[in-house]
Amino acid sequence: MDSDERFEGPLAGPGRVEWAVVGSDIGPLLLAATDQGLVSVVFHAGEAVRDRALRALAARLGAEPSPARPDRPGPLAEPIRQLRAYFAGDLRTFALPLDWSLSSGFNRQVLRELEATVPYGTVVGYGDLADRVGQPRAAQAVGAAMGSNPLPVVVPCHRVVESDGGLGGFGGGLETKRRLLALEGVLPQPLF
Numbered sequence: 001m002d003s004d005e006r007f008e009g010p011l012a013g014p015g016r017v018e019w020a021v022v023g024s025d026i027g028p029l030l031l032a033a034t035d036q037g038l039v040s041v042v043f044h045a046g047e048a049v050r051d052r053a054l055r056a057l058a059a060r061l062g063a064e065p066s067p068a069r070p071d072r073p074g075p076l077a078e079p080i081r082q083l084r085a086y087f088a089g090d091l092r093t094f095a096l097p098l099d100w101s102l103s104s105g106f107n108r109q110v111l112r113e114l115e116a117t118v119p120y121g122t123v124v125g126y127g128d129l130a131d132r133v134g135q136p137r138a139a140q141a142v143g144a145a146m147g148s149n150p151l152p153v154v155v156p157c158h159r160v161v162e163s164d165g166g167l168g169g170f171g172g173g174l175e176t177k178r179r180l181l182a183l184e185g186v187l188p189q190p191l192f
Helices: 047-061 077-087 105-117 126-132 139-147 174-183
Strands: 017-022 029-034 037-042
Touching (some): 017 047, 017 077, 029 047, 037 047, 126 139
């Protein structure tokens, strides 16, 4: 699959779903991928969060997720490599096939617009993003779309802020949002 292609529909049946937990500067991340691409990124993936997220993925995708095997390449090898490069400061644009089957309608439209038009080191307001998708009065709905993002970091919902300069909300917690924006040079690095 070309890295510019994106999976648009629901899975055609119980395909392979592979997962791994990887360390990052913002804590452990659960990554899950199907044969179509990266399908989920979950913050703070300690054991309880991981188990809950895997049960939800199984229910939504219709396939039981299995752990990635380090002895064979699979659909998570490239996402893991690129996320490590991002956190090392060596990658500014992800080039990954994404499986959008966990998002639909307005939410998917907003997330795809965000992914395509808000580059590393920049931010956009909720209202501005609503304007970009032709829904100028939908700033709150944009906020809900950010909260539903199944692919945070890769689809950079941390780059969406309030029009007055406030950080707004964030599913991974405001400290995680601050750290991601600091990594990208939008905010100063924390002193401690």
